[in-house]
């Protein structure tokens with residue numbers, strides 16, 4: 001087995017992360033430094049604050065990753081960074097650092113698509129997961145159902161027509177005064193509430209493979225206006241249940257329609273406890289093999305970027321040093 005050692009940097013949003021992964025799936029270090037505390041008082045990520053914090057944190061996080069892996073520069077065979085999608089200033093910090101290290105250490109540089117990274121979280125744990133796979137990618141900026149017949153061959157089966165799932169969690173949490181980031185706050189609070197307390201609508205539940213979360217978010221707001229005394233825990237649990245219902249139902253529908261062998265999850269929302277358990281249950285009931293990645297590989301982390309980089313390097317070779325950052329980069333699709 002190829003035991004090439006990739007050091008990857010992830011700075012697309014508000015986590016500064018460096019990982020070292022051998023052979024595409026053996027994680028030797030995965031250090032994540034969250035900037036949550038810096039952004040919390042603003043109620044969301046402030047791009048300029050994020051870039052500056054990445055600059056300040058990156059060197060320390062890099063050293064910590066090398067120490068954790070008990071490695072030095074001479075042990076690294078390639079350096080990777082997320083080059084999009086994400087915040088341009090934040091991306092540039094990681095991309096510039098990775099290119100500088102590639103020159104200094106005389107190793108290839110690999111630019112990685114952040115969403116392909118989320119997709120590879122699964123293959124860190126189960127490189128051999130049975131194909132074809134239907135992947136539900138749910139993050140702060142994306143909600144996608146992707147069909148994967150083999151690595152690199154992605155077909156988009158469905159996506160959101162308005163808000164991303166994570167965005168809906170964040171907006172509802174903000175409205176309920178639960179702070180930032182909203183997804184983890186709703187996840188936590190839901191454990192104290194009743195999922196069947198309020199029957200919020202399930203956007204596009206019976207209709208195809210696309211998603212719509214904006215109406216679900218609005219219905220929470222309208223409900224609170226009419227029933228101001230409702231407990232936040234019941235609102236959170238009921239809203240979460242509605243979102244999970246739609247995500248799970250559409251994944252199983254997509255897997256059934258495409259005769260997939262397995263289903264898996266990726267992206268920050270995949271850290272949601274209710275989604276994880278309902279997803280695994282539904283997959284088992286539908287007869288699909290299933291992988292729900294470790295929570296640490298769902299939210300932004302560089303280990304998934306290293307896994308994607310190792311594969312991309314083997315397929316496409318190194319990325320040129322004249323390649324920049326692309327804030328609106330799309331997942332490469334086959335049709």
Ligand code: KG4
Pocket residue numbers: 013138139140141142165166167169170181182183184187267268269270271272273298299300
């Ligand atoms: O993948 P990610 O870390 O960053 C992006 O690429 O966007 O995803 C961040 C999103 C945020 O919207 C956050 O609220 C959501 O993932 N999230 C969660 C949970 N943890 C993070 N949503 C629901 N439940 C969680 N436990």
Ligand code: ZN
Pocket residue numbers: 114118139140267268299300
């Ligand atoms: Zn992400």
